[in-house]
Amino acid sequence: MKTYFYIASSINGCIADKDGNTPWSDEDNASFMAFCGKIGAVVMGRKTYEEYLTLPSSDWPNPEHTTVILTSRPSLPPNGFKIILTPDGPQGAVSVMSKLGKKEIVVAGGNQTWTSFMKEGLVDEIFLDIEPLALGNGKALFQGADFNIQLEFLSSKPLSPQTLQLHYLVKK
Amino acid sequence: MKTYFYIASSINGCIADKDGNTPWSDEDNASFMAFCGKIGAVVMGRKTYEEYLTLPSSDWPNPEHTTVILTSRPSLPPNGFKIILTPDGPQGAVSVMSKLGKKEIVVAGGNQTWTSFMKEGLVDEIFLDIEPLALGNGKALFQGADFNIQLEFLSSKPLSPQTLQLHYLVKK
Numbered sequence: 001m002k003t004y005f006y007i008a009s010s011i012n013g014c015i016a017d018k019d020g021n022t023p024w025s026d027e028d029n030a031s032f033m034a035f036c037g038k039i040g041a042v043v044m045g046r047k048t049y050e051e052y053l054t055l056p057s058s059d060w061p062n063p064e065h066t067t068v069i070l071t072s073r074p075s076l077p078p079n080g081f082k083i084i085l086t087p088d089g090p091q092g093a094v095s096v097m098s099k100l101g102k103k104e105i106v107v108a109g110g111n112q113t114w115t116s117f118m119k120e121g122l123v124d125e126i127f128l129d130i131e132p133l134a135l136g137n138g139k140a141l142f143q144g145a146d147f148n149i150q151l152e153f154l155s156s157k158p159l160s161p162q163t164l165q166l167h168y169l170v171k172k
Numbered sequence: 173m174k175t176y177f178y179i180a181s182s183i184n185g186c187i188a189d190k191d192g193n194t195p196w197s198d199e200d201n202a203s204f205m206a207f208c209g210k211i212g213a214v215v216m217g218r219k220t221y222e223e224y225l226t227l228p229s230s231d232w233p234n235p236e237h238t239t240v241i242l243t244s245r246p247s248l249p250p251n252g253f254k255i256i257l258t259p260d261g262p263q264g265a266v267s268v269m270s271k272l273g274k275k276e277i278v279v280a281g282g283n284q285t286w287t288s289f290m291k292e293g294l295v296d297e298i299f300l301d302i303e304p305l306a307l308g309n310g311k312a313l314f315q316g317a318d319f320n321i322q323l324e325f326l327s328s329k330p331l332s333p334q335t336l337q338l339h340y341l342v343k344k
Contacts, residue, residue, distance in 0.1 A: 011300055012313040013185020128183055136319035141184040145308035148189055153304045153334045162325045
Protein backbone atom coordinates (compact mmCIF):
# COMPACT_ATOMS: atom_id res chain seq x y z
CA MET A 1 0.00 0.00 0.00
CA LYS A 2 1.30 3.44 -0.92
CA THR A 3 0.17 6.16 1.47
CA TYR A 4 0.08 9.87 0.71
CA PHE A 5 -0.48 12.71 3.14
CA TYR A 6 -2.23 15.70 1.64
CA ILE A 7 -1.81 18.69 3.98
CA ALA A 8 -2.42 22.41 3.86
CA SER A 9 -0.76 24.63 6.45
CA SER A 10 0.30 28.12 7.37
CA ILE A 11 4.00 28.98 6.99
CA ASN A 12 4.50 27.93 10.63
CA GLY A 13 3.02 24.45 10.30
CA CYS A 14 -0.52 25.05 11.55
CA ILE A 15 -3.26 23.01 9.89
CA ALA A 16 -6.01 25.24 11.31
CA ASP A 17 -6.31 28.37 13.39
CA LYS A 18 -7.04 28.15 17.12
CA ASP A 19 -10.78 27.92 16.45
CA GLY A 20 -10.33 25.08 13.95
CA ASN A 21 -10.91 27.25 10.88
CA THR A 22 -8.94 26.44 7.74
CA PRO A 23 -8.74 29.68 5.78
CA TRP A 24 -6.98 28.09 2.83
CA SER A 25 -7.14 29.05 -0.82
CA ASP A 26 -9.56 27.77 -3.46
CA GLU A 27 -6.55 26.51 -5.39
CA ASP A 28 -5.44 24.36 -2.45
CA ASN A 29 -8.93 22.95 -2.10
CA ALA A 30 -9.23 22.24 -5.83
CA SER A 31 -5.85 20.50 -5.83
CA PHE A 32 -6.82 18.41 -2.79
CA MET A 33 -10.14 17.40 -4.36
CA ALA A 34 -8.45 16.48 -7.64
CA PHE A 35 -5.84 14.39 -5.85
CA CYS A 36 -8.46 12.54 -3.78
CA GLY A 37 -10.44 11.91 -6.97
CA LYS A 38 -7.36 10.53 -8.71
CA ILE A 39 -6.46 8.15 -5.89
CA GLY A 40 -10.05 7.18 -5.07
CA ALA A 41 -9.30 6.04 -1.50
CA VAL A 42 -9.39 8.49 1.40
CA VAL A 43 -8.70 7.98 5.11
CA MET A 44 -9.51 10.55 7.78
CA GLY A 45 -10.01 10.83 11.52
CA ARG A 46 -13.33 11.13 13.28
CA LYS A 47 -12.98 14.84 14.05
CA THR A 48 -12.21 15.65 10.42
CA TYR A 49 -15.24 13.61 9.36
CA GLU A 50 -17.39 15.57 11.81
CA GLU A 51 -16.03 18.82 10.36
CA TYR A 52 -17.24 17.67 6.93
CA LEU A 53 -20.73 17.02 8.37
CA THR A 54 -20.99 20.80 8.91
CA LEU A 55 -20.04 21.56 5.28
CA PRO A 56 -21.97 21.29 2.00
CA SER A 57 -21.88 17.77 0.56
CA SER A 58 -20.12 19.19 -2.51
CA ASP A 59 -17.07 19.66 -0.27
CA TRP A 60 -16.80 15.92 0.43
CA PRO A 61 -13.47 14.90 -1.12
CA ASN A 62 -14.32 11.33 -2.02
CA PRO A 63 -17.85 11.13 -3.43
CA GLU A 64 -17.24 8.19 -5.79
CA HIS A 65 -15.37 5.79 -3.54
CA THR A 66 -15.18 4.51 0.01
CA THR A 67 -13.69 6.65 2.77
CA VAL A 68 -12.34 4.99 5.91
CA ILE A 69 -12.82 6.84 9.20
CA LEU A 70 -10.57 6.15 12.19
CA THR A 71 -12.74 6.07 15.31
CA SER A 72 -13.32 3.96 18.37
CA ARG A 73 -17.05 4.75 18.22
CA PRO A 74 -19.38 2.02 16.96
CA SER A 75 -21.25 4.45 14.70
CA LEU A 76 -21.16 8.00 13.34
CA PRO A 77 -23.91 10.04 11.67
CA PRO A 78 -24.10 9.16 7.96
CA ASN A 79 -23.15 11.73 5.35
CA GLY A 80 -24.75 10.15 2.27
CA PHE A 81 -21.45 8.77 0.93
CA LYS A 82 -19.72 5.42 1.33
CA ILE A 83 -17.84 5.29 4.64
CA ILE A 84 -16.36 2.46 6.68
CA LEU A 85 -15.35 2.93 10.31
CA THR A 86 -12.35 1.24 11.82
CA PRO A 87 -11.32 1.17 15.49
CA ASP A 88 -7.91 -0.25 14.55
CA GLY A 89 -6.00 2.92 13.72
CA PRO A 90 -3.77 3.33 10.66
CA GLN A 91 -3.19 -0.43 10.30
CA GLY A 92 -6.94 -0.98 10.37
CA ALA A 93 -7.49 1.63 7.66
CA VAL A 94 -4.80 0.09 5.47
CA SER A 95 -6.33 -3.35 5.98
CA VAL A 96 -9.83 -2.16 4.98
CA MET A 97 -8.49 -0.42 1.89
CA SER A 98 -6.44 -3.48 0.91
CA LYS A 99 -9.56 -5.63 1.07
CA LEU A 100 -11.26 -3.13 -1.23
CA GLY A 101 -8.43 -3.68 -3.71
CA LYS A 102 -6.81 -0.28 -3.20
CA LYS A 103 -3.10 0.13 -3.82
CA GLU A 104 -2.88 3.80 -2.80
CA ILE A 105 -4.59 5.91 -0.13
CA VAL A 106 -4.74 9.60 0.73
CA VAL A 107 -4.67 10.51 4.42
CA ALA A 108 -6.65 13.71 4.70
CA GLY A 109 -6.11 14.54 8.38
CA GLY A 110 -6.49 15.76 10.99
CA ASN A 111 -3.42 16.09 13.12
CA GLN A 112 -4.08 13.05 15.34
CA THR A 113 -4.50 10.90 12.24
CA TRP A 114 -1.42 12.26 10.49
CA THR A 115 0.59 11.86 13.70
CA SER A 116 -0.51 8.25 14.18
CA PHE A 117 0.36 7.29 10.58
CA MET A 118 3.79 8.93 11.03
CA LYS A 119 4.40 7.11 14.32
CA GLU A 120 3.58 3.78 12.70
CA GLY A 121 5.79 4.43 9.67
CA LEU A 122 2.81 4.19 7.33
CA VAL A 123 3.44 7.16 5.07
CA ASP A 124 5.34 7.17 1.79
CA GLU A 125 4.91 10.67 0.37
CA ILE A 126 3.78 14.06 1.66
CA PHE A 127 2.14 16.85 -0.30
CA LEU A 128 2.20 20.09 1.68
CA ASP A 129 0.42 23.20 0.42
CA ILE A 130 1.81 26.26 2.19
CA GLU A 131 -0.58 29.18 2.50
CA PRO A 132 0.67 32.75 3.06
CA LEU A 133 -0.41 33.05 6.68
CA ALA A 134 1.31 33.22 10.06
CA LEU A 135 -0.94 31.78 12.78
CA GLY A 136 0.03 32.56 16.35
CA ASN A 137 -1.92 29.90 18.20
CA GLY A 138 -3.00 27.47 15.50
CA LYS A 139 -3.28 23.68 15.58
CA ALA A 140 0.04 21.96 15.00
CA LEU A 141 0.39 19.48 12.15
CA PHE A 142 1.94 16.84 14.41
CA GLN A 143 1.62 16.61 18.15
CA GLY A 144 2.29 14.35 21.06
CA ALA A 145 4.73 12.07 19.29
CA ASP A 146 8.45 11.91 19.62
CA PHE A 147 9.52 11.21 16.04
CA ASN A 148 12.24 12.84 13.96
CA ILE A 149 11.76 11.64 10.41
CA GLN A 150 14.05 12.42 7.50
CA LEU A 151 12.35 13.30 4.23
CA GLU A 152 13.58 13.72 0.68
CA PHE A 153 12.47 16.89 -1.04
CA LEU A 154 11.19 15.95 -4.50
CA SER A 155 9.74 19.12 -5.98
CA SER A 156 7.73 22.28 -5.48
CA LYS A 157 5.09 23.82 -7.68
CA PRO A 158 2.90 26.90 -7.40
CA LEU A 159 -0.83 26.14 -7.08
CA SER A 160 -1.44 29.89 -7.41
CA PRO A 161 0.74 33.01 -7.15
CA GLN A 162 0.33 32.70 -3.34
CA THR A 163 0.19 28.96 -2.58
CA LEU A 164 3.21 26.72 -3.01
CA GLN A 165 2.98 22.93 -2.96
CA LEU A 166 5.96 20.99 -1.63
CA HIS A 167 6.34 17.28 -2.33
CA TYR A 168 8.42 15.00 -0.11
CA LEU A 169 9.32 11.34 0.03
CA VAL A 170 9.54 9.76 3.49
CA LYS A 171 12.90 8.03 3.93
CA LYS A 172 12.66 4.53 5.36
CA MET B 173 13.46 50.49 10.09
CA LYS B 174 13.04 47.46 7.88
CA THR B 175 12.93 44.20 9.81
CA TYR B 176 13.65 40.75 8.39
CA PHE B 177 13.03 37.40 10.04
CA TYR B 178 15.50 34.73 9.06
CA ILE B 179 14.10 31.33 10.09
CA ALA B 180 14.93 27.69 9.45
CA SER B 181 12.30 25.08 10.22
CA SER B 182 11.15 21.53 9.65
CA ILE B 183 8.25 21.04 7.22
CA ASN B 184 5.87 21.25 10.18
CA GLY B 185 7.06 24.61 11.47
CA CYS B 186 9.46 23.52 14.21
CA ILE B 187 12.53 25.69 14.73
CA ALA B 188 14.28 23.03 16.83
CA ASP B 189 13.66 19.50 17.99
CA LYS B 190 12.33 18.81 21.48
CA ASP B 191 15.85 18.96 22.93
CA GLY B 192 16.58 22.29 21.29
CA ASN B 193 18.81 20.86 18.57
CA THR B 194 18.71 22.47 15.14
CA PRO B 195 19.78 19.79 12.67
CA TRP B 196 19.71 22.10 9.67
CA SER B 197 21.82 22.00 6.55
CA ASP B 198 25.16 23.68 5.93
CA GLU B 199 23.50 25.54 3.05
CA ASP B 200 20.89 27.00 5.39
CA ASN B 201 23.61 28.09 7.80
CA ALA B 202 25.75 29.61 5.05
CA SER B 203 22.77 31.52 3.68
CA PHE B 204 21.87 32.80 7.16
CA MET B 205 25.45 33.92 7.82
CA ALA B 206 25.66 35.66 4.45
CA PHE B 207 22.37 37.47 5.05
CA CYS B 208 23.42 38.61 8.53
CA GLY B 209 26.71 39.83 7.07
CA LYS B 210 24.91 41.76 4.34
CA ILE B 211 22.51 43.50 6.74
CA GLY B 212 25.09 44.02 9.51
CA ALA B 213 22.54 44.37 12.32
CA VAL B 214 21.26 41.32 14.20
CA VAL B 215 18.71 41.02 17.01
CA MET B 216 18.17 37.88 19.05
CA GLY B 217 16.66 36.71 22.32
CA ARG B 218 18.58 35.80 25.42
CA LYS B 219 18.11 32.05 25.03
CA THR B 220 19.41 32.13 21.46
CA TYR B 221 22.40 34.15 22.64
CA GLU B 222 23.08 31.55 25.33
CA GLU B 223 22.89 28.82 22.68
CA TYR B 224 25.64 30.62 20.75
CA LEU B 225 27.80 30.69 23.89
CA THR B 226 27.99 26.89 23.61
CA LEU B 227 29.13 27.02 19.97
CA PRO B 228 32.47 27.89 18.34
CA SER B 229 32.92 31.65 17.90
CA SER B 230 33.10 31.08 14.13
CA ASP B 231 29.37 30.32 14.28
CA TRP B 232 28.54 33.81 15.57
CA PRO B 233 26.46 35.38 12.79
CA ASN B 234 27.43 39.00 13.30
CA PRO B 235 31.17 39.29 14.02
CA GLU B 236 31.66 42.71 12.40
CA HIS B 237 28.76 44.68 13.85
CA THR B 238 26.66 45.12 16.97
CA THR B 239 24.10 42.51 17.98
CA VAL B 240 21.20 43.50 20.24
CA ILE B 241 20.02 40.93 22.78
CA LEU B 242 16.51 41.08 24.23
CA THR B 243 16.70 40.30 27.93
CA SER B 244 15.48 41.62 31.25
CA ARG B 245 18.76 40.62 32.89
CA PRO B 246 21.25 43.40 33.68
CA SER B 247 24.16 41.44 32.24
CA LEU B 248 25.04 38.31 30.28
CA PRO B 249 28.35 36.51 29.86
CA PRO B 250 30.40 38.20 27.11
CA ASN B 251 31.11 36.35 23.87
CA GLY B 252 33.95 38.49 22.52
CA PHE B 253 31.78 40.35 20.03
CA LYS B 254 29.90 43.64 20.20
CA ILE B 255 26.58 43.13 21.98
CA ILE B 256 24.08 45.53 23.54
CA LEU B 257 21.36 44.31 25.91
CA THR B 258 17.90 45.82 25.96
CA PRO B 259 15.11 45.11 28.46
CA ASP B 260 12.60 46.93 26.24
CA GLY B 261 11.61 44.17 23.82
CA PRO B 262 11.33 44.62 20.06
CA GLN B 263 10.79 48.38 20.32
CA GLY B 264 13.91 48.65 22.46
CA ALA B 265 15.95 46.70 19.91
CA VAL B 266 14.70 48.87 17.06
CA SER B 267 15.52 51.99 19.07
CA VAL B 268 19.08 50.83 19.80
CA MET B 269 19.67 49.93 16.15
CA SER B 270 18.25 53.26 14.98
CA LYS B 271 20.67 55.12 17.23
CA LEU B 272 23.48 53.09 15.64
CA GLY B 273 22.32 54.38 12.25
CA LYS B 274 20.91 51.07 11.07
CA LYS B 275 18.10 51.04 8.52
CA GLU B 276 17.60 47.26 8.43
CA ILE B 277 17.80 44.49 11.03
CA VAL B 278 17.72 40.69 10.99
CA VAL B 279 15.79 39.00 13.78
CA ALA B 280 17.54 35.68 14.31
CA GLY B 281 15.20 34.08 16.88
CA GLY B 282 14.25 32.29 18.95
CA ASN B 283 10.54 31.69 19.03
CA GLN B 284 9.77 34.10 21.87
CA THR B 285 11.60 36.85 20.05
CA TRP B 286 9.97 36.14 16.69
CA THR B 287 6.57 35.94 18.37
CA SER B 288 7.01 39.26 20.15
CA PHE B 289 8.09 41.06 16.96
CA MET B 290 5.04 39.59 15.18
CA LYS B 291 2.70 40.66 17.98
CA GLU B 292 4.02 44.20 17.83
CA GLY B 293 3.76 44.39 14.04
CA LEU B 294 7.50 44.97 13.72
CA VAL B 295 8.34 42.63 10.86
CA ASP B 296 8.43 43.46 7.17
CA GLU B 297 9.76 40.37 5.43
CA ILE B 298 10.26 36.72 6.31
CA PHE B 299 12.86 34.33 4.92
CA LEU B 300 11.98 30.74 5.79
CA ASP B 301 14.35 27.89 4.97
CA ILE B 302 12.44 24.61 5.02
CA GLU B 303 14.48 21.55 5.87
CA PRO B 304 13.38 18.03 4.86
CA LEU B 305 12.43 16.86 8.34
CA ALA B 306 9.22 16.04 10.18
CA LEU B 307 9.63 16.68 13.92
CA GLY B 308 6.99 15.19 16.17
CA ASN B 309 7.50 17.22 19.31
CA GLY B 310 9.68 20.10 18.22
CA LYS B 311 9.64 23.75 19.27
CA ALA B 312 7.00 25.76 17.45
CA LEU B 313 8.04 28.86 15.50
CA PHE B 314 5.37 31.00 17.14
CA GLN B 315 3.68 30.37 20.44
CA GLY B 316 1.43 31.94 22.99
CA ALA B 317 0.14 34.73 20.79
CA ASP B 318 -3.22 35.02 19.15
CA PHE B 319 -2.30 36.61 15.82
CA ASN B 320 -3.42 35.67 12.33
CA ILE B 321 -1.24 37.61 9.91
CA GLN B 322 -1.62 37.65 6.15
CA LEU B 323 1.57 37.43 4.14
CA GLU B 324 2.41 37.90 0.49
CA PHE B 325 4.44 35.15 -1.08
CA LEU B 326 7.26 36.75 -3.04
CA SER B 327 9.46 33.90 -4.22
CA SER B 328 11.12 30.59 -3.48
CA LYS B 329 14.61 29.42 -4.26
CA PRO B 330 16.54 26.23 -3.60
CA LEU B 331 19.50 26.64 -1.23
CA SER B 332 20.43 23.04 -2.03
CA PRO B 333 18.65 20.10 -3.64
CA GLN B 334 16.99 19.50 -0.23
CA THR B 335 16.48 22.94 1.31
CA LEU B 336 13.98 25.42 -0.09
CA GLN B 337 13.91 29.08 0.92
CA LEU B 338 10.55 30.86 0.91
CA HIS B 339 10.37 34.65 0.97
CA TYR B 340 7.29 36.50 2.22
CA LEU B 341 6.23 40.11 2.70
CA VAL B 342 4.13 40.85 5.79
CA LYS B 343 0.93 42.65 4.80
CA LYS B 344 0.16 45.72 6.90
